[in-house]
Amino acid sequence: MEALDFGKYNFYIWASYGLTFIILIWNIVIPLLEKKKLINDIKRRNYLNNNGSNDTDLDNMNEKT
Amino acid sequence: MLTTWTQIFKRDLLIAFRRRSEVIHPLIFFVMVISLFPLAIGDDKVLLQKIAPAIIWVTALLATMLSLDNLFRSDFEDGSLEQMTLLKTPLSFLVTAKIIAHWFITGLPLILITPLLAVLLYLPGESISMLVLTLLLGTPTLSLIGAVGIALTVALRQGGVILSLLILPLYIPVLIFATLALQNTAQGFSAVAQLAMMLAILVLAITLSPFAIAAALKVSLN
Amino acid sequence: MGLFVLLFVGGLYSGLILAPIDYEQGEAYRIIFVHVPAAWMSLFIYMVMAVSGAIALIWRLKLAEIVMISSAPIGASFTFLALVTGSIWGKPMWNTWWVWDARLTSELLLLFLYFGVMALYNAIEDRRTAARAVAILALVGVVNIPIIHYSVEWWNTLHQGPTVTKFDKPSIHISMLIPLLIMAVAFKLFYIGSLFMRVRTELLAREQKSKWVTKLLESNH
Numbered sequence: 143m144e145a146l147d148f149g150k151y152n153f154y155i156w157a158s159y160g161l162t163f164i165i166l167i168w169n170i171v172i173p174l175l176e177k178k179k180l181i182n183d184i185k186r187r188n189y190l191n192n193n194g195s196n197d198t199d200l201d202n203m204n205e206k207t
Numbered sequence: 208m209l210t211t212w213t214q215i216f217k218r219d220l221l222i223a224f225r226r227r228s229e230v231i232h233p234l235i236f237f238v239m240v241i242s243l244f245p246l247a248i249g250d251d252k253v254l255l256q257k258i259a260p261a262i263i264w265v266t267a268l269l270a271t272m273l274s275l276d277n278l279f280r281s282d283f284e285d286g287s288l289e290q291m292t293l294l295k296t297p298l299s300f301l302v303t304a305k306i307i308a309h310w311f312i313t314g315l316p317l318i319l320i321t322p323l324l325a326v327l328l329y330l331p332g333e334s335i336s337m338l339v340l341t342l343l344l345g346t347p348t349l350s351l352i353g354a355v356g357i358a359l360t361v362a363l364r365q366g367g368v369i370l371s372l373l374i375l376p377l378y379i380p381v382l383i384f385a386t387l388a389l390q391n392t393a394q395g396f397s398a399v400a401q402l403a404m405m406l407a408i409l410v411l412a413i414t415l416s417p418f419a420i421a422a423a424l425k426v427s428l429n
Numbered sequence: 430m431g432l433f434v435l436l437f438v439g440g441l442y443s444g445l446i447l448a449p450i451d452y453e454q455g456e457a458y459r460i461i462f463v464h465v466p467a468a469w470m471s472l473f474i475y476m477v478m479a480v481s482g483a484i485a486l487i488w489r490l491k492l493a494e495i496v497m498i499s500s501a502p503i504g505a506s507f508t509f510l511a512l513v514t515g516s517i518w519g520k521p522m523w524n525t526w527w528v529w530d531a532r533l534t535s536e537l538l539l540l541f542l543y544f545g546v547m548a549l550y551n552a553i554e555d556r557r558t559a560a561r562a563v564a565i566l567a568l569v570g571v572v573n574i575p576i577i578h579y580s581v582e583w584w585n586t587l588h589q590g591p592t593v594t595k596f597d598k599p600s601i602h603i604s605m606l607i608p609l610l611i612m613a614v615a616f617k618l619f620y621i622g623s624l625f626m627r628v629r630t631e632l633l634a635r636e637q638k639s640k641w642v643t644k645l646l647e648s649n650h
Binding site: 352355359360362363365369372373375376377379380383411416419422423426427429 | 538545548549552565568572576
């Protein structure tokens, strides 16, 4: 593993590549989480529409969420 | 077509004349903020002289941004903006009337009062003339670019905050070239290159922004 | 996504281990293998965003709108990455975290433009109106792209000049060029993968009232 030791530049190189890794993971995780949340929202709304809810219009008020 | 343009131009000037406070407020803001600096820094002639162009330019940027709101808002709210889109004359042509009027109302007074403020900041003579020149080239660009921003945000509730977020990045090149020109003048070099760039940016803005503004207004009117 | 992983690992390996030591900068130059591809992506994604914005404006294609707005956060991420890795590279090399030269400033401006796009989109209620407004904004900001690209040629500053995208032979050694290009392609594949993930979500959100969405959700879950 000495090939991966960069001497005095160790910190800088690993910081850069580490940050790259973090950002890439971030850009995978966040879309996945958003999709899950959206699907849950849709299912919840469909369930309430089909089985009747006490909230009537409040569910459909915010189109953007 | 030209008469519609002239009508809108005159109308905007007339409205501004009647609502003089809308004209005065950004000007007072300009003067006050600039005065804050010598008060905060103390009477350090050398330092003030050095940063005077930067102070004046940044404050000019902010004052212009503040004044942009009355470019489209009142027309937007009372429906005349919608009427303008329905006319035969292209909207992109008509907005230039509003913007030029706006510049006469905000940019020009700013430029006229700048020499006085520059003297208060110990700026020497040649720098003052260069400052006025950069403002002359720059403030129309600021009005044009700003108009794009306000056209996009006029229909929003939180419009003012987002406006600054959108426009300031686009203002930065103008700011950089203007202050670069002034730095060169202060050191005795020629500032022709920077002035040429500012002129180029102005020409680019004049030719392209009316279309962007018209498109943005139509989006906002939705 | 799988192809990306393969290339990414391959790029990493060749970059970190195989590529030789640069005689000027020592090992630190290896940051180039993430910094430069990230910077390329920041510009590339903005162009994709601007072009899809133009398509959305002219032909009102919903898919163009979705691609445009889904690209924004990814582009912002790469811009951020380029700026920070550049800063990290700058510290050991030129002993400064930052300098206000033309390229860094215009790249920072690019980050602000991305933020502006995302902010404006979130501020407008109706999705389609928001997309049109953002398309206009993106197109206005497109002027910044050539400035970023040519800034190192026009102004003589701290950031080094162009070595790869010149028109004659690139002035970088082949053993360094290859990992660089591998990483560039890897990043592009990542962009496409991540973009599709976001596009899927946005499509679902826009069409959530329609039957095919309901059927899809019922059958899958």
